[in-house]
Amino acid sequence: MTIETTSLNFNELGLSEPIQRAIADAGYTTPTPIQAKAIPQVLSGGDLLAGAQTGTGKTAGFTLPILHLLSQKPLSEVAKGHPRCLMLTPTRELAAQIEESVKTYGKYLPLTSTVIFGGVNANPQIARLKKPLDILVATPGRLLDHANQKNVDLSGVEILVLDEADRMLDMGFIRDIKKILAMLPKQRQNLLFSATFSDEIKALADGLLHNPGFVEVARRxxxxxxxxxxxxxxxxxxxxxxxxxxxxxxxxxxxxxxxxxxxxxxxxxxxxxxxxxxxxxxxxxxxxxxxxxxxxxxxxxxxxxxxxxxxxxxxxxxxxxxxxxxxxxxxxxxxxxxxxxxxxxxxxxxxxxxxxxxxxxxxxxxxxxxxxxxxxxxxxxxxxxxxxxxPEAPRAPRQPHGRPRxxxxxxxxxxxxxxxxxxxxxxxxxxxxxxxxxxxxxxxxxxxxxxxxxxxxxxNGNASRGNTNSTHRSGGRGR
DNA sequence: AAAAAAG
Incomplete structure (x- = not known):
């Protein structure tokens, strides 16, 4: 196993039955270390700073407990068109993938989700944002676009996730993120995931997180x-x-x-x-x-x-x-x-x-x-x-067996x-x-x-290549 | 130095 698991079972983590059922349907029984550590922290309602690479199972590490927390409060009590959870991630494909994970694990819950990113027609997104929405997964640029045009109201966000925060900073998203943060209510739970902890990440975490729990798993x-x-x-x-x-x-x-x-x-x-x-x-x-x-x-x-x-x-x-x-x-x-x-x-x-x-x-x-x-x-x-x-033909003829998955x-x-x-x-x-x-x-x-x-x-002579020029695109995309 | 992300 490349993804380490723990001796725990998913049913020991305090997740509600519909979530456990969805986990079982997906074929998982045992949480990875980041999941075992992060899930209780998130369930406790506090802020979290997590050091985890991709491939450690971190997406489920925040998706599962967030689904649990949101499902504790019935949808009927929640204003429509106000996402209660916002997940920001650097690339469009990652955003889509995370939202799929939300759908997979939330399939037995009466919670709704959607994903928002650029490069596609905004109109279907606008239509979707008018309907009830619990979890919004997005890349920063298009989300800010919608927020500025009042297509989405972020004042009801209870939980914020910054995924791959170091990468988002590398990609010059800091200004967008700051603008988005300013639209969120002060009272909320914040989760920050990053593979590395540069000074800039630390500064971001200092401004964002209050008495955060800290979890870290070994670099992959x-x-x-x-x-x-x-x-x-x-x-x-x-x-x-x-x-x-x-x-x-x-x-x-x-x-x-x-x-x-x-x-x-x-x-x-x-x-x-x-x-x-x-x-x-x-x-x-x-x-x-x-x-x-x-x-x-x-x-x-x-x-x-x-x-x-x-x-x-x-x-x-x-x-x-x-x-x-x-x-x-x-x-x-x-x-x-x-x-x-x-x-x-x-x-x-x-x-x-x-x-x-x-x-x-x-x-x-x-x-x-x-x-x-x-x-x-x-x-x-x-x-x-x-x-x-x-190339020369292989020595032994290939059997036409399908892909040995x-x-x-x-x-x-x-x-x-x-x-x-x-x-x-x-x-x-x-x-x-x-x-x-x-x-x-x-x-x-x-x-x-x-x-x-x-x-x-x-x-000899080659100190580690710091990515020195990657972060300060202070001009951003001139707006 | 390149890539990503709003259009």
């Missing part, structure tokens, strides 16, 4: 042993060919590929489609319709490859995703952890492969420093740049017959030109003594 990067991580050294110009090769060679049934740029995501998706691999790109320049469609198809398994920017790095919960690829390494080492956290979720194992150009070696070092381990560099058998329009054994990425040559970065990179990295290893290239070279100098 130290716990993600079940995600098998490897690196392929490859020139940037050969990455797209290698990507097609890997997908076909390993017969990956489903893979989420991260690129550094939106343009890069488009180009890779086009290349894969050209190579008869079903693929779609998702990023912030796509229409919301295209984004929603691509994600839905990927989630239901009808889309083989989803090529994404870091829009999909955090929080997206894709059931039983076996394989993640970093087509380029992320600029911020923490994002690597978030990206590979899309696999190995909910009790399944996963594999994460990173395609690394020598230009990215510093990023790789930063990542290895963060996760406190060296990621093995694995040779790709049988791939030669510019010489692999089609529940896979217990080794992740798909590493079939037993793939010889894994683990060479140290020094051995590979200084000994041969990049163009030679994919030719099958000849005997004199074997350097078994170097296989486990532990690079002591992993952090």
């Amino acid at each position: 990067n130290t716990a993600s042993e079940l995600v098998e991580q490897t690196v392929h050294m490859v020139a940037q110009s050969h990455k797209r060919d290698l990507m097609s090769y890997l997908i076909k060679h390993h017969d990956w049934k489903q893979v989420l590929v991260f690129t550094r740029t939106k343009h890069g995501a488009n180009r890779l998706a086009e290349k894969l489609i050209k190579d008869d691999i079903q693929a779609a790109a998702i990023h912030g320049n796509k229409s919301q319709g295209a984004r929603t469609k691509a994600l839905a198809q990927f989630k239901d398994g009808s889309m083989r490859v989803l090529v994404a920017t870091d829009i999909a790095a955090r929080g997206l919960d894709i059931d039983q995703l076996p394989q993640v690829v970093n087509f380029e390494l992320p600029n911020v080492p923490e994002d690597y952890v978030h990206r590979i956290g899309r696999t190995g979720r909910a009790g399944s194992s996963g594999a994460a492969v990173s395609l690394v150009d020598r230009e990215e070696l510093k990023l790789l070092k930063d990542i290895e420093k963060l996760i406190k381990r060296e990621i093995p560099k694995v040779h790709v058998e049988g791939f030669t740049p510019n010489a692999n329009p089609e 529940k896979q217990q054994g080794k992740p798909q990425g590493q079939p037993q017959n793939a010889p894994s040559k683990i060479l140290s970065e020094a051995a590979r990179h200084q000994a041969m030109p990049q163009s030679a990295l994919f030719t099958p290893p000849s005997p004199n290239r074997h350097q078994p003594n170097r296989q486990n070279v532990n690079r002591q100098n992993a952090n």
Whole structure:
């Protein structure tokens, strides 16, 4: 299990019977650590500061007790058109996902919810906001829009959730959030979830929370042993060919590929489609319709490859995703952890492969420093740049068995017959030109003594890359 | 330096 559970049972947490029934329907019996810690805190009615990454089960950690609290007061006593709970989250997809969770766990309760975000027609949202509403999940921009136009009245909010607060600050939402906060009643319960605690998060928490309870669970990067991580050294110009090769060679049934740029995501998706691999790109320049469609198809398994920017790095919960690829390494080492956290979720194992150009070696070092381990560099058998329009047929014919969704054994990425040559970065990179990295290893290239070279100098001179420029977009979106 | 989010 990647998501740790506890020895507790959900029926010991004081949640009402309809909620327990919905939890059981969803197949859960045991809360994760963040749920076990956060649920009693939220039920107590106090403010909460929670340190939790995505993938720890934190969404249910606040959704479940909030449903309980709201359902204690009958809807008939509550004014219509006044959401009683507001959940703010950085991306549209995350907002949609959280609202789905609200609906899932609230299905036996007479509570109503909706989700509000930009990129789509506002009129259906306006119509929905006129009807009774208990829980409103939103991204800040569109919500503020509606609030300014008096489409929604936030004066009845009893519970506020700021999810992924650090990310919202990174994305320059602080001004919007402050404006929204000013519309809320003073008397309310506040829950703040953040993966990291920068000074800015602390400042936000200080102004927002009153005598908060504090819960924290281990960062997932130290716990993600079940995600098998490897690196392929490859020139940037050969990455797209290698990507097609890997997908076909390993017969990956489903893979989420991260690129550094939106343009890069488009180009890779086009290349894969050209190579008869079903693929779609998702990023912030796509229409919301295209984004929603691509994600839905990927989630239901009808889309083989989803090529994404870091829009999909955090929080997206894709059931039983076996394989993640970093087509380029992320600029911020923490994002690597978030990206590979899309696999190995909910009790399944996963594999994460990173395609690394020598230009990215510093990023790789930063990542290895963060996760406190060296990621093995694995040779790709049988791939030669510019010489692999089609991969060789796999030795054993593939059975047309469907997608093995529940896979217990080794992740798909590493079939037993793939010889894994683990060479140290020094051995590979200084000994041969990049163009030679994919030719099958000849005997004199074997350097078994170097296989486990532990690079002591992993952090010489590169202090952690603070995301120094990301937060102060003081101009905001000029309004 | 890129991406996300209002249009």
